[in-house]
Amino acid sequence: MLEISNYSKSYGGDKLAADSVSLKVESGDIYGFIGHNGAGKSTTIRAIVGVLDFTDGEILIDGHSVKTEPMECKKVTAYIPDNPDLYENLTGIQFLNFVADVFQIGDAERSERIAHYANAFEITDALGDLISSYSHGMKQKVAIISALIHEPKLLVLDEPFVGLDPKAAFTLKEIMHDLCRKGAAVFFSTHVLDVAEKLCNKVAIIKQGKIITSGTMEELTAGKSLEEAFLEVYDA
Numbered sequence: 001m002l003e004i005s006n007y008s009k010s011y012g013g014d015k016l017a018a019d020s021v022s023l024k025v026e027s028g029d030i031y032g033f034i035g036h037n038g039a040g041k042s043t044t045i046r047a048i049v050g051v052l053d054f055t056d057g058e059i060l061i062d063g064h065s066v067k068t069e070p071m072e073c074k075k076v077t078a079y080i081p082d083n084p085d086l087y088e089n090l091t092g093i094q095f096l097n098f099v100a101d102v103f104q105i106g107d108a109e110r111s112e113r114i115a116h117y118a119n120a121f122e123i124t125d126a127l128g129d130l131i132s133s134y135s136h137g138m139k140q141k142v143a144i145i146s147a148l149i150h151e152p153k154l155l156v157l158d159e160p161f162v163g164l165d166p167k168a169a170f171t172l173k174e175i176m177h178d179l180c181r182k183g184a185a186v187f188f189s190t191h192v193l194d195v196a197e198k199l200c201n202k203v204a205i206i207k208q209g210k211i212i213t214s215g216t217m218e219e220l221t222a223g224k225s226l227e228e229a230f231l232e233v234y235d236a
């Protein structure tokens with residue numbers, strides 16, 4: 001579903017923010033991308049979803065190149081940034097309909113999906129209100145719903161659990177499992193190792209732009225906690 005091969009990115013200067021990053025996310029995977037602040041997680045994620053140009057390496061989504069077939073990639077991908085910017089002067093429902101229009105989702109399907117996810121996130125009653133009146137968490141919920149409207153094959157999230165209350169975080173985890181059961185894949189960055197350990201079947205650890213280890217949770221932890229395994233490889 002997602003294949004990154006030797007992706008490198010520099011913002012100028014000698015240091016590479018991403019240095020020959022390679023990894024593979026398969027259908028059904030919930031893949032955690034972990035590393036300290038400034039490790040290169042967002043730099044990698046933003047290239048995957050086509051908001052950051054790159055020249056070195058290749059990124060394929062569902063077999064399509066992010067560089068040469070961006071539309072094909074965007075049709076099947078959803079991206080939820082760490083701090084989503086929504087159109088503040090629209091109501092929640094206007095924004096969701098706008099996104100559904102962009103992805104050319106029919107009336108019946110969009111209504112059904114919006115109702116389903118709005119109900120799951122307990123935000124149905126607020127959808128008629130202006131987004132500018134929403135709390136940070138409500139904006140995040142609307143951003144998540146907007147990302148799910150076109151039933152993505154690949155869901156990419158940057159620090160998705162920051163700012164969500166426990167109930168919403170639980171709902172998002174259920175949604176991730178549901179998508180993967182239907183054959184999609186989820187790739188997300190996090191600092192919260194406990195969440196990654198419980199949720200992910202695979203993880204990659206990135207340090208100073210380089211993937212220092214990746215694989216299944218069992219391979220990486222080998223009987224230890226993810227926190228112990230992480231600190232061992234990170235400090236080695």
Ligand SMILES: Nc1ncnc2c1ncn2[C@@H]1O[C@H](COP(=O)(O)OP(=O)(O)OP(=O)(O)O)[C@@H](O)[C@H]1O
Nearest residue numbers: 011016017018035036037038039040041042043044
């Ligand atoms: N727009 C930019 N211009 C210059 N340097 C940048 C830019 N964005 C990121 N960097 C640098 O690239 C490196 C990787 O940053 P990145 O944001 O990808 O890390 P991250 O792992 O997502 O960190 P965090 O967990 O803090 O979000 C850092 O050294 C950062 O300072």
